[in-house]
Amino acid sequence: MATVVKKVISDLRITDINAELERRKLDKIGTKTVLAERLKKALVEEGKDPNTFQFDVLLDGNEDEFLGNDGTAGIDKRVSSVNGKAVGANTAQGRVRSGI
Structure with missing residues (x-):
C-alpha cells in the first residue's frame, strides 16, 4: 500500500523533483542540484518559500524510510x-x- 508523506526539497529524490518539474512544465534535464535549483526558482515565482515548502511524496514500498506512529517519515x-x-x-x- 502506498503512503503519502511530506518532504522538503532537500529530502526529495531526483524522481520526485522530476515529477514536480514536469507538473510545472519545466525542463527535467540536468543534475540533481540543477533540477533542485530550478524547482526552488519555480517555488519562489509561485510565492512559496523553497526552504520550508513541503511536497506530498508517495512512498511506493521500495523506500528506505518507514512511517512513524504519527504518519510522518521516521x-x-x-x-x-x-x-x-x-x-x-x-x-x-x-x-x-x-x-x-
Whole structure:
C-alpha cells in the first residue's frame, strides 16, 4: 500500500523533483542540484518559500524510510554490514541505505 508523506526539497529524490518539474512544465534535464535549483526558482515565482515548502511524496514500498506512529517519515535504523563493519548509514538524512 502506498503512503503519502511530506518532504522538503532537500529530502526529495531526483524522481520526485522530476515529477514536480514536469507538473510545472519545466525542463527535467540536468543534475540533481540543477533540477533542485530550478524547482526552488519555480517555488519562489509561485510565492512559496523553497526552504520550508513541503511536497506530498508517495512512498511506493521500495523506500528506505518507514512511517512513524504519527504518519510522518521516521528513521530507519536498519544497518547492513560488510566484513563486520556497518555500511550505508546516512545520519544527516536519518536514513540507512545498504550497498552504498
